[in-house]
Amino acid sequence: MDRIVCGVWEIHLQRRLLAKPDLMLQKATEEALASEAVERSAQEIRKSSSLRLARNPVPVHHEEASSNEGSSSEDDDVHQTKRERRKFQQKSKGQPECAGCGGNHSRAKCRFRNAICRCPSGTMIGQTDSPTRRKLNVTVLIEGAPCDMEIDTGSALSIVSWSTIKRLVPRVSKRQLDSHHVHLRDYQGNDIPVVGVGRFRIAFKDFSGLLQLVVVE
Template structure:
């Protein structure tokens, strides 16, 4: 015996109708050259347990094997596929509109299925055309179809599908164009250039600050070789620098110079002779002490205390109440 072509499982009413199953059964008999005498045994074998039990009840008290093939199919068709009410089927057909996201082709297929039991007969194509035009969701396509003369079902489907495709393609193109324009309008991000850091006003690899020692302020040696690196400042009592470069001491001097009660003189030139006489040329008392700061001469009282001979000479330049 030659091998059978194809495979036909048992009938399942949840997945297909009896009409569809019977059509597939006929094709199975035809392709495998099953003659009329073997159709009944083949049918009873292929139906499956549940459907065979149903058929046995329908033929009771006779057994299904005693009935003809056509009679068995008729019994199953009446039980599994009863004739629906035409008015109810037409009601469902005319209420069906295109759903959101449903294509025109899918909508036409659904309409054809609903019209199966509506008994439209010769008016089937015209009825399908009318339902298609009335049920379309896109009003633009709908208006186009309503304006066409001698509109047939085939022409209506072709026009609706073409316009639907054009609308979808245009929307995709616009979306792509908008995305490209959005990218072009973006401002280019600023590139951060990592430049080598300049020398800061801090101790560098040579231990100097702006070329000078951070402990004494001189520029003839490195900071780590300075003999004042462990010195204690007499102005702020901090370790690591001397009073001449102390920032706190300079701040106090500036504050003293801004005080009206403490007159300030500016030393224009300082000379030392063998007699250690110091000559001071007077300047505006509001000016900042420059060359004299190295000698610690920031006010008259300081001059009087540390350089008395200079103070006596300065008495010729100032009034007595300024000292």
């Protein structure tokens, strides 16, 4: 009897038969025939349902917004998403942002790269004048006198005011400065008067040598 039960292909029927302690051949045959009949009926029902659905497809309920206000709200969301996507794509293209004025150009092409800001902080226009921007100052020696200077890595010129250079080097006069071809402007486009250009001995860490300074009023 165990061999007959193990030969049953339907696993659920097989387990059900093995669970019966006093299984007889007639009982096993009846169980097998009943299970086969149930499976055959289930297949016919599934086949009949598939054919009926193919002939008469079930309508799908579809609703459209009848309120213009709701439609407008959805349109606004779509437009907002598109704008944010375009903004992200522009940033991902590596659009340069000037570290000086914040414009859409490289630092080297900034028109204010070599200008001096007239704001109370006295920073160079070569750097964005923002309270959140971290300023880097170093102390250098100009003709042996200490001077705190703000570093601007993008500037091609070293600029110092006439009052500062006169305080550090009292013996210097404006006539000792060389003529200049430097044209500086502030943020408002106003010209910044340049006194001249001079070479001064600069010392910083291990460096010591003559460097050119642009002296402005």
